[in-house]
Amino acid sequence: MKWKPAQSAAENARAVLPRMARKFFEAGRKAIAGDHPPDELHRFRLRTKRFRYTLELFQPLYGPGMEGYLKSLRQLQGALGKVSDYRAIRRVLSDDRELKKQIDAAVKGKLKDVRRSWRAFDSAGELKRWRAYLGGVPSQRATKRASTKRTKPRQATKKPPGMAGPKALAQAAG
Amino acid sequence: MAQTMTAQSTLQDYAVEQMNNLLTRLAFQVHRAARKPGADEIHDLRVSVRRFSQALEFFGAFFPKPEVKKIRRMLKRMMQLTSSIRDRDITLEFLKETGHVGHRPRLEKERSAYQRQFSEMLRRWSSRNFSAKWRNGLSLRSV
Numbered sequence: 001m002k003w004k005p006a007q008s009a010a011e012n013a014r015a016v017l018p019r020m021a022r023k024f025f026e027a028g029r030k031a032i033a034g035d036h037p038p039d040e041l042h043r044f045r046l047r048t049k050r051f052r053y054t055l056e057l058f059q060p061l062y063g064p065g066m067e068g069y070l071k072s073l074r075q076l077q078g079a080l081g082k083v084s085d086y087r088a089i090r091r092v093l094s095d096d097r098e099l100k101k102q103i104d105a106a107v108k109g110k111l112k113d114v115r116r117s118w119r120a121f122d123s124a125g126e127l128k129r130w131r132a133y134l135g136g137v138p139s140q141r142a143t144k145r146a147s148t149k150r151t152k153p154r155q156a157t158k159k160p161p162g163m164a165g166p167k168a169l170a171q172a173a174g
Numbered sequence: 175m176a177q178t179m180t181a182q183s184t185l186q187d188y189a190v191e192q193m194n195n196l197l198t199r200l201a202f203q204v205h206r207a208a209r210k211p212g213a214d215e216i217h218d219l220r221v222s223v224r225r226f227s228q229a230l231e232f233f234g235a236f237f238p239k240p241e242v243k244k245i246r247r248m249l250k251r252m253m254q255l256t257s258s259i260r261d262r263d264i265t266l267e268f269l270k271e272t273g274h275v276g277h278r279p280r281l282e283k284e285r286s287a288y289q290r291q292f293s294e295m296l297r298r299w300s301s302r303n304f305s306a307k308w309r310n311g312l313s314l315r316s317v
Contacts (some may be wrong), residue, residue: 001232009188053228057192085264092265093277102272 013058017134024051025127028076032118038087041114045080052077062133069130072121079117082110189233194314196226201305208296211289213263220256223249241311248304255295258288 003012024047031044052073059066090103183191203222207215227249234242262285269278309315 001235003185003235005185007185008182009185010182012185049224050228053225054232056225057229057232061188085268088261089265089268092261092281096277099274 009058010061013061014135017055017058018131020051020054021130021134022127024048025122025130028118028122032115041080041083042087045077045084048073048077048080065133069133076117076121079110079114083107083114086110186236189229189236190314193226193229193233193237193312194309196222196229197305197309197312197314200226204296204299204304208293208300211259211292213260213267216256216259216263216292220253220260223252223256227253237312241308245308245311248299252295255288255292259285259292262288 001016004015007015027044027047031040052070055066055070055073059070086103086107090100090107093099093103200219200222203215203219207219209215227246230237230242230246230249262281266278266281266285269275269281
């Protein structure tokens with residue numbers, strides 16, 4: 001990752017994340033079009049997770065407005081996860097021909113769900129919207145962390161208090 | 175100890191804070207799974223490992239390379255072992271939902287065997303106080 005250490009975390013996020021979103025959409029279009037080779041779909045599933053976790057790393061800077069983007073990513077990840085689960089089941093039960101047929105039929109159904117999820121995710125203008133959002137100016141407001149008590153870590157998806165919403169982001173961007 | 179992080183924080187300070195949070199969460203999940211290595215606990219642990227691994231990869235440039243490499247190797251081993259358990263948990267759930275009972279005894283036996291290896295791994299991690307060591311190795315207390 002090419003960082004610019006002299007720049008702030010927000011400036012780095014604004015530079016890196018839109019590019020990452022573009023690459024993610026490109027990878028999705030490639031992986032989900034066609035015959036869904038298992039390996040390619042599996043790689044894309046892992047990429048979806050990595051993309052989501054990376055966005056969550058920067059969520060404190062963007063505030064609750066990011067939640068909607070993460071939600072659509074989680075839905076896609078869920079659909080991909082179901083296919084992966086059935087493939088894992090198939091592997092574990094590889095000696096049972098009867099069940100394998102049943103599982104293969106289920107995988108076909110789940111692949112349809114993946115395509116449907118992807119179509120919703122990559123609908124008209126979505127990539128542009130993602131890039132504009134991620135390239136916007138993250139909140140200038142200080143984020144007060146509560147305590148760093150070790151036994152009760154915060155939920156990664158929990159919204160930190162006092163975050164700027166989309167309007168504040170737009171105002172900050174001028 | 176309270177910290178204030180702003181959008182104007184340097185990237186390195188920000189990375190350190192995020193890594194601190196993720197390591198705290200990972201340590202919590204490791205202890206939780208050590209107490210009760212059930213399907214949910216193993217799943218949550220795997221999610222924590224993935225999040226921490228991703229942050230380590232993403233912010234790797236800010237931390238000592240040998241330490242990053244060592245930690246990633248340990249995390250990879252954890253993921254491989256828990257993957258065998260997770261696959262069986264998913265399959266057992268599928269068999270329960272579909273009413274098939276034939277494969278259950280074999281799968282439960284296999285799961286138990288992997289779980290023993292997993293518990294042994296967690297015992298080693300805990301006895302070496304992995305989170306304190308990693309925090310120290312990654313200089314996560316510096317900010």
